[in-house]
Amino acid sequence: xKKMGDFAFIKIDFKVERIKRTLYECTYVQKGASSYxxxxxxxxxxxxxxxxxxxxxxxxxxxxxAAGSGKTTFATQFLRRGLExxxxxxxxxxxENKEQLITEAREMGWYNISDHIESESLIFIDANGKNFxxxxxxxxxxxxxxxxxxxxxxxxxxxxxxxxANEDRYTQRELLMLLFKEIKKIGTSVCTLEEHGISxxxxxxxxxxxxxLSDSIVHLRFVRNDSFTQRQMEILKCRNSKxxxxxxxxxxxxxxxxxxxxxGKKGIKKEITTKNIPKILEADLEDRLSGIPSSAKERxxxxxxxxxxxxxxxxxxxxxxxxxxEDYSD
Ligand SMILES: Nc1ncnc2c1ncn2[C@@H]1O[C@H](COP(=O)(O)OP(=O)(O)O)[C@@H](O)[C@H]1O
Ligand SMILES: [Mg+2]
Numbered sequence: 001x002k003k004m005g006d007f008a009f010i011k012i013d014f015k016v017e018r019i020k021r022t023l024y025e026c027t028y029v030q031k032g033a034s035s036y037x038x039x040x041x042x043x044x045x046x047x048x049x050x051x052x053x054x055x056x057x058x059x060x061x062x063x064x065x066a067a068g069s070g071k072t073t074f075a076t077q078f079l080r081r082g083l084e085x086x087x088x089x090x091x092x093x094x095x096e097n098k099e100q101l102i103t104e105a106r107e108m109g110w111y112n113i114s115d116h117i118e119s120e121s122l123i124f125i126d127a128n129g130k131n132f133x134x135x136x137x138x139x140x141x142x143x144x145x146x147x148x149x150x151x152x153x154x155x156x157x158x159x160x161x162x163x164x165a166n167e168d169r170y171t172q173r174e175l176l177m178l179l180f181k182e183i184k185k186i187g188t189s190v191c192t193l194e195e196h197g198i199s200x201x202x203x204x205x206x207x208x209x210x211x212x213l214s215d216s217i218v219h220l221r222f223v224r225n226d227s228f229t230q231r232q233m234e235i236l237k238c239r240n241s242k243x244x245x246x247x248x249x250x251x252x253x254x255x256x257x258x259x260x261x262x263x264g265k266k267g268i269k270k271e272i273t274t275k276n277i278p279k280i281l282e283a284d285l286e287d288r289l290s291g292i293p294s295s296a297k298e299r300x301x302x303x304x305x306x307x308x309x310x311x312x313x314x315x316x317x318x319x320x321x322x323x324x325x326e327d328y329s330d
Pocket of ligand 2: 072
């Protein structure tokens with residue numbers, strides 16, 4: 001595990017010094033024209049195939065959605081997947097503190113999150129209220145030099161305050177370009193973005209600029225009917241990949257996290273409170289899922305005791321097991 005150096009840089013007073021931009025930085029354009037992309041697994045059950053195999057390695061994915069749409073769940077699940085396979089994780093929070101994140105992650109069934117923090121494979125940075133602009137301009141390049149090539153999974157949750165830190169659109173864009181360019185050297189990032197106002201109107205500069213500069217965009221939405229609310233996910237962009245163009249319903253299931261519902265496959269429809277499905281899955285864990293990482297197995301096992309058939313409504317079990325196996329197939 002590479003040490004973070006002294007991340008007290010967030011606390012110190014920054015020198016107000018204009019960054020010397022090279023011509024390369026001014027004219028920076030996204031690379032990645034090759035037809036074959038190096039993909040990493042997302043950790044979200046059923047998402048890899050919608051992204052033509054997974055998230056592009058060393059890319060920036062923006063997950064946009066309203067409050068409660070599942071952005072933080074998406075981001076933590078992505079980090080967890082890397083940690084389960086021995087990669088490091090960096091969680092930069094501009095919203096919640098470490099304790100809140102740990103509590104919520106445990107609540108969602110990630111019981112051993114503290115082990116990763118203690119072993120420093122997961123670094124949590126509370127950047128709430130800090131001058132992130134100056135950090136990006138003056139400290140980030142040094143930090144990146146130390147961490148470059150480490151294949152870390154990085155989360156910035158949410159990106160929105162970083163954009164709000166500057167009123168001027170040109171400065172917003174310039175800062176984000178620099179941030180994205182630098183963190184790509186460390187690894188693969190998921191940045192969340194708050195959606196305000198009318199759902200689906202993504203034309204404001206605070207959403208448009210990061211969406212434009214990112215490699216992939218995932219939009220999370222609520223679909224409200226008279227009697228219930230369903231969650232939907234749509235891939236708006238995934239560079240150099242033949243991605244899904246459809247809306248996909250998804251559920252959040254404790255211990256599993258975000259699970260994309262299978263299209264056209266019949267799931268459980270009735271109001272059921274029996275525990276048949278958790279029992280079947282328990283048996284599958286010993287049988288078909290025996291090869292997944294032991295920490296993932298334990299997480300699912302512990303959650304199954306608290307779940308019942310209703311939690312798996314619309315989820316086809318064969319599909320669920322197949323998609324979990326697929327996510328751990330590397
Ligand atoms: N234990 C749980 N089981 C199922 N769903 C949960 C659980 N905890 C939280 N959720 C769902 O996840 C949502 C919060 O998702 P979150 O990722 O924090 O949203 P965002 O970051 O977009 O605001 C809640 O609205 C809730 O419906
Ligand atoms: Mg959140």
